[in-house]
Amino acid sequence: MATAVSNPTISTGNTTGVSHRAQNKINIEKTSEFVQNFVAAPVCAYSALSGTLSYLLPNYFDTESELLSSSAMWSAKGAILVNAIFGAYDNGCSKNTPGTLGYLSDFIVSFVADNHNMYTLRGFGSALDQIPGFLEVLESHPEIKKKYNPKNENDYKFNTYPTFLDSAEKTLTGVKIVYSDIASDFRNKYSKSGLFKALISPFSNVSKNLAISSTGILAGVLTSFIPRLNKVGAIVRDVFGLHADIAVYQKGDAKDAQGKTRNSKLAYNSSGVLYTVGTVLDFVYRCTEQTNLNLFAIGADRLGAFLMALGNAMDNRDGRNGNATTIIPSTSAVGDRA
Numbered sequence: 001m002a003t004a005v006s007n008p009t010i011s012t013g014n015t016t017g018v019s020h021r022a023q024n025k026i027n028i029e030k031t032s033e034f035v036q037n038f039v040a041a042p043v044c045a046y047s048a049l050s051g052t053l054s055y056l057l058p059n060y061f062d063t064e065s066e067l068l069s070s071s072a073m074w075s076a077k078g079a080i081l082v083n084a085i086f087g088a089y090d091n092g093c094s095k096n097t098p099g100t101l102g103y104l105s106d107f108i109v110s111f112v113a114d115n116h117n118m119y120t121l122r123g124f125g126s127a128l129d130q131i132p133g134f135l136e137v138l139e140s141h142p143e144i145k146k147k148y149n150p151k152n153e154n155d156y157k158f159n160t161y162p163t164f165l166d167s168a169e170k171t172l173t174g175v176k177i178v179y180s181d182i183a184s185d186f187r188n189k190y191s192k193s194g195l196f197k198a199l200i201s202p203f204s205n206v207s208k209n210l211a212i213s214s215t216g217i218l219a220g221v222l223t224s225f226i227p228r229l230n231k232v233g234a235i236v237r238d239v240f241g242l243h244a245d246i247a248v249y250q251k252g253d254a255k256d257a258q259g260k261t262r263n264s265k266l267a268y269n270s271s272g273v274l275y276t277v278g279t280v281l282d283f284v285y286r287c288t289e290q291t292n293l294n295l296f297a298i299g300a301d302r303l304g305a306f307l308m309a310l311g312n313a314m315d316n317r318d319g320r321n322g323n324a325t326t327i328i329p330s331t332s333a334v335g336d337r338a
Contacts, residue, residue, distance in 0.1 A: 212240070216239070
């Protein structure tokens with residue numbers, strides 16, 4: 001059951017007072033918007049531009065620039081770092097455990113990865129930083145609504161966390177529920193429609209898609225550390241990453257409880273498209289090793305990651321402001337249960 005909290009105020013010499021929580025919200029919003037608009041956006045844009053040019057010039061114009069290639073690699077690292085700081089700060093302020101861990105893993109990757117394994121190692125962050133979106137969609141699940149049903153406006157909702165431990169507990173609960181649904185649906189589909197339909201049925205549902213893709217991405221990244229299986233692991237990461245990319249786009253189409261478009265729609269839709277472009281390009285790179293195609297891929301991925309972080313920030317902002325709404329998944333994105 002969600003926990004009720006008090007709302008203390010600071011005496012300001014007037015009759016209104018200022019809430020600690022309200023002041024914290026204001027500070028978080030100002031910091032996030034500054035980093036988002038004046039740091040993350042230009043760095044990610046430059047990473048995408050330099051990555052694109054570093055691929056096009058040697059492959060289509062017979063002009064190769066070591067300076068541009070080096071610039072593309074370091075700007076990609078910088079974009080990962082900036083997104084990691086922005087995302088970790090925003091998710092940390094919301095006590096969102098998987099989101100914070102995902103962006104912190106990107107922070108580490110920005111220092112240890114090279115241009116060959118950067119996209120693959122980003123899989124740790126990709127698998128974790130999409131979980132906040134997974135939980136946002138899962139909020140409308142009947143079992144979640146039954147277990148986390150606020151009794152009054154001061155109670156914490158499913159996607160609002162008083163502590164990191166509360167966030168971790170809700171994440172584990174959500175994952176358990178979704179995988180239980182996947183197993184149950186597989187048995188039902190297999191008995192009625194055969195193996196093929198049973199295997200593909202989870203991918204028409206946002207929450208199931210994200211759960212499976214996160215697991216597959218992590219499996220691919222871990223496999224890439226095994227000698228002689230690094231290419232196989234990278235390809236597995238890309239294949240499951242594509243499912244995640246599609247689910248991110250689908251999340252943008254989800255409506256709120258009143259059937260209205262959410263503020264984060266454009267951010268998630270655009271992120272899903274750019275993530276898909278990056279994943280396809282990296283898959284082609286693993287198969288062909290075209291010059292600097294990996295930098296082109298990571299550039300598209302960085303723009304997608306920025307927009308994903310922006311979407312997360314919008315959802316976190318709604319949660320901090322008490323405006324989090326139950327999600328009604330779009331019929332094209334999900335089945336009858338989110």
